[in-house]
Amino acid sequence: xLSNFVAIDFEFLPAQGLIFQIGYAIVQDGKIVETYEQIINxxxxxxxxxxxxxxxxxxxxxxxxxxxxPTFEEIWPHLYKVINNRIVVAHNACSxxxxxxxxxxxxxxxxxxxxxxTTFDCYCTMNIxxxxxxxxxxxxxxxxxxxxxxxxxxxxxxxxxxxxKLFVELQKHxxxxxxxxxxxxxEYVAERYGNYDPYxxxxxxxxxxxxxxxxxxxxxxSNIQLHIEQMxxxxxxxxxxxxxxxxxxxxxxxxxxxxxVDAGASVKNGVTxxxxxxxxxxxxxxxxxxxxxxxxxxVINRNDILF
Numbered sequence: 001x002l003s004n005f006v007a008i009d010f011e012f013l014p015a016q017g018l019i020f021q022i023g024y025a026i027v028q029d030g031k032i033v034e035t036y037e038q039i040i041n042x043x044x045x046x047x048x049x050x051x052x053x054x055x056x057x058x059x060x061x062x063x064x065x066x067x068x069x070p071t072f073e074e075i076w077p078h079l080y081k082v083i084n085n086r087i088v089v090a091h092n093a094c095s096x097x098x099x100x101x102x103x104x105x106x107x108x109x110x111x112x113x114x115x116x117x118t119t120f121d122c123y124c125t126m127n128i129x130x131x132x133x134x135x136x137x138x139x140x141x142x143x144x145x146x147x148x149x150x151x152x153x154x155x156x157x158x159x160x161x162x163x164x165k166l167f168v169e170l171q172k173h174x175x176x177x178x179x180x181x182x183x184x185x186x187e188y189v190a191e192r193y194g195n196y197d198p199y200x201x202x203x204x205x206x207x208x209x210x211x212x213x214x215x216x217x218x219x220x221x222s223n224i225q226l227h228i229e230q231m232x233x234x235x236x237x238x239x240x241x242x243x244x245x246x247x248x249x250x251x252x253x254x255x256x257x258x259x260x261v262d263a264g265a266s267v268k269n270g271v272t273x274x275x276x277x278x279x280x281x282x283x284x285x286x287x288x289x290x291x292x293x294x295x296x297x298x299v300i301n302r303n304d305i306l307f
Contacts, residue, residue, distance in 0.1 A: 001171045002123075003030040005087040007164035009156045010097050011059050013049065014289035015299035017103040018042035019072055020049075021061060023156025024082060025164040032164055036082075037157035041069040050301075057282070058154045073108040076115070083120050089167045091139045091159070093124035093182060095294040102189040107198035111186040121181035125163055128170045128179060138287075142166055196296070241265040242276045247284030248302060256302075271297065 004027060011021035020042045026034040039061060042049070049056070049063045056062055090097040105111060110118060129137040134145070143150040143162050146169045152158040182188070243265050245253050256279070257267045271278065271291040278292050281302040292299050 001030070001168075002087055002176055003168070004028050005089050005123075005164075005167070006083055007089040007160045007167060008083065008097060009090065009159040009163060010100050011055075011061070011154060011156050012096075012100045012293070013042060013044065013055060014293045016042070016044060016048060017100045017293050017296075018044055019100050019104055020066055021059065021156040022075065022079065023158070023160040024079075025157070025160045026082070027164050027168070030168050032161060035157055035161060037155070038075055039066055039069045040075060041066045041071050043071060058286075060155070072104045076104075076108060076110065080115055080118060084118055086120050087181070088120045088122045088184070089163055090122060090124060091163045091166070092126045092290060093122050096290045098122060098182065098184055098188075099192075099293050101184075102193045103196060103198065105189060106193060106196055111189065116186060119183070119185040122184050123167065123176075123179065123181050125166050125170060128167075128174060128176075131179065132170070132173050139163065139166070242274050243267050244269070244271050244275050244278045244288060245281075246278060246288045247281035248279075249281070252281070252302070271295070 007025045007027065009023045010019045011023075012019045019040050021037070021039050023037045024035070025032045026036075046063050049066075105115075105118070110116075125139075125142070126137045129142055134142065136142075139159060139162060140150055140153050142148075143166060146166060148162055148165045148169065150158065150162045153162075241260075241264075243260055245256060245267060248256065260267050268275065271288050273295055275295070275297050278288060278297055278299045279302055280289065280299050289299065291297070
């Protein structure tokens, strides 16, 4: 059994891949001996932070809370010392934590300076759960199955602690020596994100109003149905888009699907490499948002669409 490791978790903005909270739990001899939690200033606009309302709602973190927090670049030296050359554990590692970590390291050009040797072996508890035939592999579901306390899901530190305990528990049901870890290093990042440009951010698709107006609309709009019949000036904007809808009411989803198809879009249920746009409502599915990060798919707020 691997009894000495570090479990990590990042809370992040899916569309931009920006980390705004870090949590980790250090485990020795199978017991958590140290935990750490830090909010991060993602250096984004208020509109970008609130472009998916569910993010703030499920984490309890607001834009204003982050303004005096350190940036990822400032916190990276500390995190580097914790995870470098260690065994690291994360839940849904490839699609979430390793993805956003890669992008942040590219943003700060970490591999071009004294952190070029960044490397660690990472085990993904989601993948391990799938290997031992769990059908549902969400962190909260697995914690409930194994009677692991998860008091504040989507708090980075709480999720890291739960992931640490889950990893210990999963090893009772599998031979960890037969599972190959993910080798995270500069080659891993280059192979998967070599074409990623950290200076190009995903702007919301609709730019007819400036960001201040969009922000005001998001903060003031309480009933999107009041605007459901208002078409944007050029519905053909959606022509040839492959769209996935998530987190909408049944009526809103049905109406929006009809209007998108009429405008020339194709609406699909699942997120794939062919998806060009995700439209997210207040109850957006977390797995779809994580997939958006992995595939660099723009995500826009349902409230930004005027029909």
